[in-house]
Amino acid sequence: MLKQKITLKHIAKELEVSISTVSKALKNSEEISRDTKEKIQAFAKLYNYKPNNIAISLKNKRTKNIGVVIPDIVHHFFTTVVRGIEKHANTKGYNVIVCLSDESFDKEVINMEMLANGSIDGFIMSLSSDTQLRNDYNHLKEVTEQGIPLVLFDRVTNAVNCDKIIIDDKMGAYIATKKLIEEGRKKIALVTTEDYLSVSKARTDGYLKALNDNNIKVDNEIILRLPSMGMQEELFKEFFEKADIDAVLCVNEIFAIYGMRCVKDNGLKIPEDISFIGFTDGLLSKYANPSLTAIAQHGEKMGELAAEMLIEKVESEDESETFQTKILEPTLIERDSTIN
Amino acid sequence: MLKQKITLKHIAKELEVSISTVSKALKNSEEISRDTKEKIQAFAKLYNYKPNNIAISLKNKRTKNIGVVIPDIVHHFFTTVVRGIEKHANTKGYNVIVCLSDESFDKEVINMEMLANGSIDGFIMSLSSDTQLRNDYNHLKEVTEQGIPLVLFDRVTNAVNCDKIIIDDKMGAYIATKKLIEEGRKKIALVTTEDYLSVSKARTDGYLKALNDNNIKVDNEIILRLPSMGMQEELFKEFFEKADIDAVLCVNEIFAIYGMRCVKDNGLKIPEDISFIGFTDGLLSKYANPSLTAIAQHGEKMGELAAEMLIEKVESEDESETFQTKILEPTLIERDSTIN
DNA sequence: CAAAACCACGAAAACGGTTTCGTGTTAATA
DNA sequence: TATTAACACGAAACCGTTTTCGTGGTTTTG
Numbered sequence: 001m002l003k004q005k006i007t008l009k010h011i012a013k014e015l016e017v018s019i020s021t022v023s024k025a026l027k028n029s030e031e032i033s034r035d036t037k038e039k040i041q042a043f044a045k046l047y048n049y050k051p052n053n054i055a056i057s058l059k060n061k062r063t064k065n066i067g068v069v070i071p072d073i074v075h076h077f078f079t080t081v082v083r084g085i086e087k088h089a090n091t092k093g094y095n096v097i098v099c100l101s102d103e104s105f106d107k108e109v110i111n112m113e114m115l116a117n118g119s120i121d122g123f124i125m126s127l128s129s130d131t132q133l134r135n136d137y138n139h140l141k142e143v144t145e146q147g148i149p150l151v152l153f154d155r156v157t158n159a160v161n162c163d164k165i166i167i168d169d170k171m172g173a174y175i176a177t178k179k180l181i182e183e184g185r186k187k188i189a190l191v192t193t194e195d196y197l198s199v200s201k202a203r204t205d206g207y208l209k210a211l212n213d214n215n216i217k218v219d220n221e222i223i224l225r226l227p228s229m230g231m232q233e234e235l236f237k238e239f240f241e242k243a244d245i246d247a248v249l250c251v252n253e254i255f256a257i258y259g260m261r262c263v264k265d266n267g268l269k270i271p272e273d274i275s276f277i278g279f280t281d282g283l284l285s286k287y288a289n290p291s292l293t294a295i296a297q298h299g300e301k302m303g304e305l306a307a308e309m310l311i312e313k314v315e316s317e318d319e320s321e322t323f324q325t326k327i328l329e330p331t332l333i334e335r336d337s338t339i340n
Numbered sequence: 341m342l343k344q345k346i347t348l349k350h351i352a353k354e355l356e357v358s359i360s361t362v363s364k365a366l367k368n369s370e371e372i373s374r375d376t377k378e379k380i381q382a383f384a385k386l387y388n389y390k391p392n393n394i395a396i397s398l399k400n401k402r403t404k405n406i407g408v409v410i411p412d413i414v415h416h417f418f419t420t421v422v423r424g425i426e427k428h429a430n431t432k433g434y435n436v437i438v439c440l441s442d443e444s445f446d447k448e449v450i451n452m453e454m455l456a457n458g459s460i461d462g463f464i465m466s467l468s469s470d471t472q473l474r475n476d477y478n479h480l481k482e483v484t485e486q487g488i489p490l491v492l493f494d495r496v497t498n499a500v501n502c503d504k505i506i507i508d509d510k511m512g513a514y515i516a517t518k519k520l521i522e523e524g525r526k527k528i529a530l531v532t533t534e535d536y537l538s539v540s541k542a543r544t545d546g547y548l549k550a551l552n553d554n555n556i557k558v559d560n561e562i563i564l565r566l567p568s569m570g571m572q573e574e575l576f577k578e579f580f581e582k583a584d585i586d587a588v589l590c591v592n593e594i595f596a597i598y599g600m601r602c603v604k605d606n607g608l609k610i611p612e613d614i615s616f617i618g619f620t621d622g623l624l625s626k627y628a629n630p631s632l633t634a635i636a637q638h639g640e641k642m643g644e645l646a647a648e649m650l651i652e653k654v655e656s657e658d659e660s661e662t663f664q665t666k667i668l669e670p671t672l673i674e675r676d677s678t679i680n
Numbered sequence: 681c682a683a684a685a686c687c688a689c690g691a692a693a694a695c696g697g698t699t700t701c702g703t704g705t706t707a708a709t710a
Numbered sequence: 711t712a713t714t715a716a717c718a719c720g721a722a723a724c725c726g727t728t729t730t731c732g733t734g735g736t737t738t739t740g
Contacts, residue, residue, distance in 0.1 A: 003485050005458075007726060018690045023728065033688060052458040054403065055726035057394045058695050065437070065459075073423050076623075079414050086413070086440050090447075095459065097405070098438045100426050111430075117345075118392040119405075119435065145343050257627045264629070283416075287597045289604070289629045347696060358720045363698060373718060395696035398725050685738070709714070
């Protein structure tokens with residue numbers, strides 16, 4: 001016994017007026033007489049009429065949907081970004097369609113093609129590692145060529161002309177390294193991933209610059225480059241056993257937490273003997289023991305800004321192809337893994 | 341210089357055939373001659389024709405979108421569920437629209453009303469705490485009365501007739517408590533939230549039952565009920581200073597991590613002096629120090645199953661109103677915060 | 681009192697597809 | 711050769727809106 005959704009046609013038939021009259025009456029058009037409008041509006045309210053979004057989308061060529069394509073959602077940073085996007089989108093009456101590329105190029109392409117066929121008004125995305133590795137961005141270019149606005153965040157590329165929003169990863173690594181140097185650390189290790197991830201590269205650069213600026217010689221022996229995001233426990237243990245270091249900068253939380261555990265197992269005290277700073281101020285940093293001094297990425301704000309930039313483009317009439325790249329400043333959150 | 345999306349109409353005009361012929365040709369209809377089909381298909385391929393999703397949705401009254409409404413996304417459990425949903429939905433050609441209720445009744449209502457007007461084929465949701473507190477489920481009933489399939493997960497209610505999927509929280513608390521008892525613990529504390537959250541209540545029940553089954557008297561002095569999800573540090577410290585306990589069961593990770601820190605500050609050793617078990621096996625449990633023995637909720641599987649149940653209902657023709665409640669079994673993941 | 685202006689509403693096209701039904705042409709049958 | 715069947719395609723309705731344009735009836739104006 002379903003309460004079928006009521007349409008303009010139903011109302012029109014019931015009230016013996018035309019569909020156009022109903023449509024206009026519900027929009028409070030001046031064309032329609034007071035009496036008729038009241039009658040129609042009352043009827044619509046009584047039967048809880050709500051216009052069909054799909055029909056409106058078809059007519060307006062506007063879906064009020066934003067497509068968000070990210071590599072992973074079980075990842076604190078991306079999650080906070082999604083929250084930021086959703087938050088802003090919601091206030092503007094937009095819904096968020098989330099697609100996961102799972103770090104795979106193919107999935108990224110499929111998801112985008114799917115959504116690009118009318119399902120969304122614009123994209124917000126962060127590149128999969130696979131995509132960055134292949135260096136193939138044709139799927140992004142196709143989308144922008146069709147006039148669909150695109151905002152890239154965090155993992156971006158120069159190969160595509162669109163709005164971008166990143167945090168200054170180089171600066172983040174720089175201030176983190178500087179902090180360690182100011183503590184008096186001389187042998188600062190870096191734990192990172194291989195360079196094809198744009199962010200890892202930038203962070204490494206910041207680390208190197210800080211060392212150079214402070215006349216500390218770079219020692220490749222105390223830079224650990226992990227082949228992928230997966231944890232390689234042996235590599236870790238081995239590194240921390242033989243490395244002669246008094247501070248560690250890690251490009252993510254998990255590396256930092258894991259590193260801290262290794263050095264504690266080796267009998268070192270944090271932060272007395274060795275300091276740690278990790279990227280991405282997430283749950284782990286906050287609740288680690290000792291709590292981890294971290295570089296905050298401000299994911300939520302990033303999401304909000306991305307949504308704002310996108311919706312602005314979506315709703316603006318002018319087709320001018322001017323794109324901006326916003327750079328957010330990271331913040332050092334001092335906790336117990338460094339000396340205050 | 342935009343490459344406008346090509347439509348059937350464009351193809352029809354260009355090839356001087358009717359729109360219907362183009363439509364049929366692209367579906368490889370027997371009605372159309374081999375020659376014409378080849379010509380049309382070649383042309384469509386060349387210009388990369390893809391049908392407009394919105395138009396198809398309007399015609400079919402099927403959007404191939406699933407609406408997911410959850411209280412929060414920056415929460416490991418919900419995140420894993422979303423991943424599970426997305427994973428299954430993706431294989432079935434569905435997209436996932438994520439809406440956050442932010443634990444607010446009003447937002448939950450608004451989001452559902454928004455999506456219910458044709459944007460989605462069905463809902464997967466977990467109730468906001470506000471909704472559970474008010475005990476008002478009319479927005480859910482309206483949706484189901486309109487014939488929109490609904491699957492409730494984790495935070496569910498008996499007040500609504502629909503498919504549900506939960507984990508056996510009572511059992512989870514029971515096996516956790518039992519594990520602690522088997523370790524020889526006698527004074528097992530419980531750290532929980534107030535009972536209006538269905539899951540907290542079930543977990544408390546399991547805890548109580550395990551104590552009863554093992555003839556341990558319930559001591560209300562060692563049960564800490566926090567008013568909300570927000571951390572109340574003082575309450576924590578106070579509790580752990582005065583409580584005479586040798587084990588702790590916490591209804592979430594954060595409570596457990598924080599509790600562990602408190603008792604360590606008090607000079608106790610984990611797990612020698614006191615054991616900890618926490619609910620929701622997330623990142624924190626894995627990377628805590630010591631790592632936290634936890635009750636795994638299997639969020640991803642839950643999401644997959646929810647999506648499966650929903651899509652089944654969406655695609656099934658029969659209108660039979662038979663609903664099922666699936667109950668997943670939680671698992672104890674033993675780590676270093678308990679004695680093996 | 682005829683012409684112009686206004687009012688209140690309906691018809692129809694449009695958005696981009698799918699699908700049913702009809703129809704003109706050719707080929708097979710009686 | 712007349713009849714019928716098969717073939718290949720087009721017209722039109724439909725999904726639920728919005729919006730432009732037209733029109734019959736009433737009111738104002740000259």
